[in-house]
Amino acid sequence: MRWNMLVLASCLAATGCVGNSMSERQDDNIESSLQYDTVPCDQLLAQRNGLAQQYNLPTTAKPTFSNPAMGFGPFTPDVRSKAQRDTDKATGEIDAMNRSIDRRNCGKPDKQKKFSLPG
Template identity: 75%
Template sequence: MRWDLMVLASCLAVAGCVGNSMSEQQDANVQSSLQYDSVPCDQLLAQRNGLAQQYHLSVDAKPSFSNPAMGFGPFTPDMRSKAKRDADQASGKIDAMNRSITRRECGKPAKQNKLALPS
């Protein structure tokens, strides 16, 4: 029994050290929104909508994180399918685009300066 536990622990440790752990890969899906600030609003909205449509995601998608049991996150190998990993990465991009869109107030009509006489 002890030998089996030792082998299992070493396999989990090696799997986590390879750089393919579940938590490491999920953390990589979170992106900075600053990279999208130089993209014009209309193009950014079109990119976000296209990405959401391509991966069948909502335009309000956010990256998801699993909850591994008992602190084994860094040692749990990423066993998601390639399609799931790509969709999770796309949701991270969509979230970053949404933060840029919100910060720059894209899609909102420009404020109009009305000249009116005081009453």
């Protein structure tokens, strides 16, 4: 009976971490870049630069992930401050914007076509 109670208590403790774990919340910071493909290039560049400036991040920011010990990621509670969570979310948005910018070649001047005589 004691063994069953111990297992039940540990299961309840583990389920209490679901939704608030470090690895789960860090995964939420990754965004799809497809949502930015409909935004005009100049507006997207301005939006990315403004977000980077607001959070004092470089325009080349990429999300980072913690390295929990030996598979305890889903059970490690997220103890980051709200400011750090907001900065990490902004990093994910900047990265998604950068992927859209790179894919569409925004901000790069068009290659000049050289005119030459045939022959």
